[in-house]
Amino acid sequence: MAVKMIVQSKPEPKHPVAVKGTREGLVFLLDEHCAYEDLYRCLTDLLTGESAGLFNGPQVAVSVDYGDRALTPEQARALLGVFLARENFVVREWGGHTAARKALYGQRPSARAQNQFIHKGTVRAGQDLYFDGDVVVVGDVNPGGQVSAAGDIYVFGRLRGIAHAGIHGDERAIIAAAEFAPTQVRIASVVGWAPESAGERMSTFMEFAYLTADGMAVDKMQYAAVLRQAGPGTADGPGSAGASAGEGG
Amino acid sequence: MGTAVVITSGKGGVGKTTSTANIGTALALLGKRVCLVDTDIGLRNLDVVMGLENRIIYDIVDVASGECRLEQALIRDKRFDHLAVLPASQTKDKSALDPDRVRDMVVQLKQQFDFVFIDCPAGIEHGFRVAVAGADEAIVVTTPETASVRDADRVIGLLEASHLKSPKLIINRIRPKMVKQGDMLDIDEVVQVLAIDLLGVIPDEETVIKNNIKGEPIVMNPDSRAAMAYRHIARRILGDSVPLMVLDEEPGLWSRVKRLIGGRR
Secondary structure (H helix, E strand, O other): OHHHHHHHOOOOOOOOEEEEEOOOOEEEEEOOOOOHHHHHHHHHHHHHOHHHHHHOOOOEEEEEEOOOOOOOHHHHHHHHHHHHOOOOEEEEEEEOOOHHHHHHHOOOHHHHOOOEEEEEOOEOOOOEEEEOOEEEEEOOEOOOOEEEEOOOEEEEEEEOOEEEEOOOOOOOOOEEEEEEOOOEEEEOOEEEOOOOOOOOOOOOOOEEEEEEOOEEEEEEHHHHHHHHHHOOOOOOOOOOOOOOOOOOO | OOEEEEEEOOOOOOOHHHHHHHHHHHHHHOOOOEEEEEOOOOOOOHHHHHOOHHHOOOOHHHHHOOOOOHHHHOEEOOOOOOEEEEOOOOOOOHHHOOHHHHHHHHHHHHHHOOEEEEEOOOOOOHHHHHHHHOOOEEEEEEOOOHHHHHHHHHHHHHHHHOOOOOOEEEEEEEOHHHHHOOOOOOHHHHHHHHOOEEEEEEEOOHHHHHHHHHOOOHHHOOOOHHHHHHHHHHHHHOOOOOOOOOOOOOHHHHHHHHHHHOOOO
């Protein structure tokens, strides 16, 4: 039950305009995904409608950040006009990635978050996986296989091949693996080798839980992709007799 | 309609041809109609291992080029008449075969045989693509050595990228003693790296080589452990669940087996 409720409780639809107060003044974050018309309407409502009184007062510095939205010159002028129409607003910053936004989110790790790519399955000899962002491999990277990423590399399995993080020069990139025994690791332009482990292998391995026709089962991580390919074991879903391990239903 | 299975490895000399001959013969022993196809043009040896070399008149390239009918090139085995070999050509060029022609041939063969085993050449170039083209399933042979496992891994990657999504694994030439001493990769390690289903494990035996020279597949020899392993694989292919053989048995029994097969110390 509990699981289901979590799944169903979707977050409230976001207001297209978020206002944050900072020491320097006000930061307006304009949603980058909604339709421009909605954004414009919400902004004018906020600044000239009923709630306009909230913003009355002494002069205040304002930063406006419209994220990755591609604004036509007319749209930009119209939006900027709404801010300029208020006498006590001094627009200090206007742009897609303002210093104000960076200051707001700067402390959070998510500020660095780039695109992520999740590769499900083994990266085998001769295969080269590249992604312009962070890469997560759910499976092993075998000797002779290579993973390259503009950002970080996380291997949920054994890293035995080559991993190159920060391939465009990001020296803060990291490489992580459940079993760390790479042929070679490279971060930006630095090459490293894992310490020689005298032929000893780690006895630990990652496991994952999944549902079968008989209930829940646990298997080694490298079989996850294979099992996923074969499709779920249950056609009639959980809740059949014997499915004891806390699924919602 | 039969099933076409390609037997491949990437690396040469790991036992593709020996496995093709033995699995095929084992299935023939179980009464199945089997055809073995050698696609290793220029380096044919399946017919030698099967002891049928002197009976070749036409070969697979002759069929492909239309010089003879498929039926004329098939050599019936002297032991079972429901076992046939389609030999490769010794002289012609590898480029003489193209994937579409081989696919057509395999489709034709599947109509009269229960199993069509395609012996793939080493490597991952043209010959590999030709051999894989007509197959419905794939078996990857490896030995417990790093180089061989690496090549098997590469081949599995290529197979998974093609239409053969779930290849099966045979580990050939296991020496229990060397594994025990840590001088050889053990089965678990190989399976963990390659992460595909294990079809069987063949112990290393000198009789295999002797039988290859004699032109008689090892499965014909009832005393051999390798023969038993191949028979088990044949049964697994038919869907029986046969447990893996225990390779390192108690000293008494193992040395008895060794004496039987004439192994040294």
